[in-house]
Amino acid sequence: MSIELGQPGDYHVHLRDGDMMNLVTPTIPTGGVSVCYVMPNLNPPIVTPKHALAYKAELQALSPTTTFLMSMYLSPSITPEMVFEAAKSGVSGIKCYPAGVTTNSEHGVSSYEAFYPVFSAMEEAGLVLNLHGECPCTAANADYITVLNAEEEFLPTLKDLHSRFPKLRIILEHCTTAAAVQAVRECGPTVVGTITAHHLYLIVDNWGGNALHFCKPVAKWPHDRRALIDAATSGDAKFFLGTDSAPHPLKNKRKAMGAAAGVFTQSHAIPYVAQVFEAEGKLDTLKAFVTDNGRKFYNWNQELSQSNKQVRLIRKANSIPASFGEGDEAVIPFKAGESLNWSIEWY
């Protein structure tokens, strides 16, 4: 049994830099992904088109057949003029991190109003706004905001931005709650949501004491996971894959305090997802979720592809290795040592 998937996309990936970039970038094709939307949260973050393009060249050298869509990190240094310049240079979007909610987000946003001129320019230039949709916990709201409701509490901000900039294409990245799915559905067609592979599997019980399952936003309740699976398998063009694959060296996961947040799924991205769709009896909507919906939203054409290669899923055991790399620097993939039902074939 096999399934033709065309050129699947992963619209939220962390490829890091240096040794980690060298380790994980070559696993993109292994995971069945043809198009990657690359996150800009390096240290320092990517805030200029020049930096984005230089980074793209590095990635391209490591995975020549992958199509890399680049982003910049929303920061006070970005002007409307830079937005137009970015669009001209081929940058696809700008990622907005609320200050302090995830890896390298200390340069992030505390208030959105200052960025309205930038959003307006993005709307005109056709750049996508990628929102990390969590309300940051501050001294003022610490008696109410937690990792469990930070996403739901952000949704009014999503709706407010959408109503102010109705033509701005907005992605609520890595939706983790039924409330987020509902909010995305309630907005117009310019607002969509990405869903990761691991949030189709995990709930709150899975990350306590298990740093490898700890990510931001955290996995939530069983009914939230159900809503994510239903949205992903629905075929609805508003939802598509963005794995938020986030590699960290084992030394930063194996910590009694302050273990890094992030799940590494790049190496088996499409097979992880296919496994869930198969269990749901929804393999017929897999291509919509992993290939078609994202491509349409990003207005990405196959002619812009780095390669003509297509992906076919074969129903054949696919073992997930214990690690990529070795020792303290190793990256442990999600479900390390387990076996998935689907393997990747490029043709």
Place this chain on the structure above:
Amino acid sequence: MSIELGQPGDYHVHLRDGDMMNLVTPTIPTGGVSVCYVMPNLNPPIVTPKHALAYKAELQALSPTTTFLMSMYLSPSITPEMVFEAAKSGVSGIKCYPAGVTTNSEHGVSSYEAFYPVFSAMEEAGLVLNLHGECPCTAANADYITVLNAEEEFLPTLKDLHSRFPKLRIILEHCTTAAAVQAVRECGPTVVGTITAHHLYLIVDNWGGNALHFCKPVAKWPHDRRALIDAATSGDAKFFLGTDSAPHPLKNKRKAMGAAAGVFTQSHAIPYVAQVFEAEGKLDTLKAFVTDNGRKFYNWNQELSQSNKQVRLIRKANSIPASFGEGDEAVIPFKAGESLNWSIEWY
């Protein structure tokens, strides 16, 4: 400034066995605790009065001035006859672990009905029933029960047991939710709750990626923490200290998957609590919470004490060490490296 506390009690402690027992038992007096109610979840668990008394002798040798109250582990091997024998031998209570919810609970209880004859004998013999109040997650309820609602979902079982055995003294151990506090208040005077030191500090945000703050039951929402602080500082005789201090070697905390659950607070038990009461402006109710309420519930008289020594809190900086023991076997105390406002003086 100083506060006379008499002989404070900690009515829920894990002292382990072997090297770990040798390491942590001597820290009981350092933490300002005179009376300890000792948990029976050794491996194998304590299910006979003989084992309980042999364990007590080991502990007594390590901390000669501490009064140890002993418990047994509720298991199918415990008969009503053994309950009466246990009471005669000086065992104070029986701890009930639902199967599979915490450290060494694989011998625990799946259904309570089979134990009604034992509960009836305990009621008659005056033994305390210590409940780990969490509804275990099973295949049947996996779409609903999580670490977040497992305690609340257990509360109907608490009320049911209380109505069947109204004279049985029941402790809902380590309450972590506003709902648990409310349920304890709604029951008659034979039902009380213990509250740990660390649940006066922690919420759900604190344990993701921080194995040292990961325990069962997990810390919950800010409003739950508020309810615990309010109950503890209220002076209400239904609530008293049971730290659930649970040492684990660092090697079992520093794991990327399967880090052990438990927070070690034995060494600074009373100062941790005093710090919170001071911040609340409630130092006047501290003695009720740490000394009087527990002693009354356990019908424990100072004449039965191992020692006449009393505890005085002095307002003087008390540094928490980075660890007890060294290397992989070290135990890291809660708030390691921080300083508390209160020090212990025995007189």
